[in-house]
Amino acid sequence: MGFVEKWMESLDYEYEVLSSACVRHKSPRSTCEKCVTACHDGALIISQGKTVIDNQKCRECGSCIVACPVQAVSGILPKKDFFQNKIIATTVKPPSPKELLIYHAKGINTIACEEKEFSLEWKDMVEEVNSLLCKLGRTPFMTETETSFEDSYSRRELFSLWKKEGQSFVRQVTPAKWRFNHMDLDVTRYYPDHQFFDVTIDREKCSLCKGCEVMCPKTCFKLDDTGFTINPQSCSGCQLCQELCPEKAITMTSLIASAVTKSYDVYTKMCSLCNNSFQTLREHDESCPACKNRKAGYLNSQTC
Known part of the structure; x- marks a missing residue:
């Protein structure tokens, strides 16, 4: 196939949702529908929890590309x-x-x-x-x-x-x-000097499970031995962190403000029940999240 033929074939490239980037593909807890809402032709649908494009209906207007907070829709913006x-x-x-x-x-x-x-x-x-x-x-x-x-x-x-x-x-x-x-x-x-979203943590609820750090597509979260840092400047509003947090400890709100990095002290403690070390945002914690959430009598054997 010559160069001209390859050119013409490539110009017919269809829009696609990149599964490696789409938050719907990353987590079943995501409820993001920004691209679906933006499409006035009904070309984007949620099928089995995943975002897919019906290329027969797609006019390649680019609305979905612009609406996606994590740039997961691939194509050429008109x-x-x-x-x-x-x-x-x-x-x-x-x-x-x-x-x-x-x-x-x-x-x-x-x-x-x-x-x-x-x-x-x-x-x-x-x-x-x-x-x-x-x-x-x-x-x-x-x-x-x-x-x-x-x-x-x-x-x-x-x-x-x-x-x-x-x-x-x-x-x-x-x-x-x-x-x-x-x-x-x-x-x-x-x-880079401003943030378009604010991300806050409820320290009394957060268990430092690292889910937000691992899943955030914009790497807004960083947890190490001394601190838990949030960089809202890079947040694009996909809400994945808020939706997957098991403790419902994360709140994300839309705003425009000067960029501010938030830092929380992290304490390494020894659990009084299981004697394992754990990290916490609360200096007064004495038991790890697993033991704290364990029901009374759990694992107590009633038989010989």
Whole structure:
């Protein structure tokens, strides 16, 4: 098969859910349905607890890619129209607030249209994203109306927005499988001084089972011999930690604030019942979680 044939075949690549990344595939306790909710064509469904895509219904609009908090939907995000440092407000649905925040961080600072005024949908979106930018301490998007654009927008400008870190233009227009950009949609990467979610631990409930540390796709948790650290800055809101915690000790809330790392002291104790060492967030604990939760009379033999 020649290069042209391979090119054409690759351009027909279908969206897929990466089982290695999707929180639904990672844990049966996950209830995430963000991609399902975002799809207006019913192309994404939950089947046997897992997220799957019906490619016969999928129009590859990219809504699921943007909505996924852990970048588990693989595919090509449809290109938007740009001219210089402006995103062009077309008649199609405007980008999501997440997309616009990323475009802003990449240097796009103006939203422009050729009409006398923006559509109501674009007006609402500009107002929403500018409110977020103010909370982030960034300059809001400027807007322009009745703007004239060249007949064709530079393909170099369109592609380099996502890959301006240095790849050549030739590679930008090579087969679609080489141009995945779903991993670029982690908005926390572009605003390292801020967090979009807060994660708190109830120290009276937490048993330090390490489930959150092991399962968190954004590595927000770290437990060692001296402390338990939470880094909410990298949290993208998948809620997996909150849903799988057996003690219901984790609470995650949406907000925009300056990034703050939380640290909790960890105590190594000797259990008064089983004489095994254990870690705890409570200095007053005298028994390990296993013994503390054991029912009275458990393992007491009633026979010879």
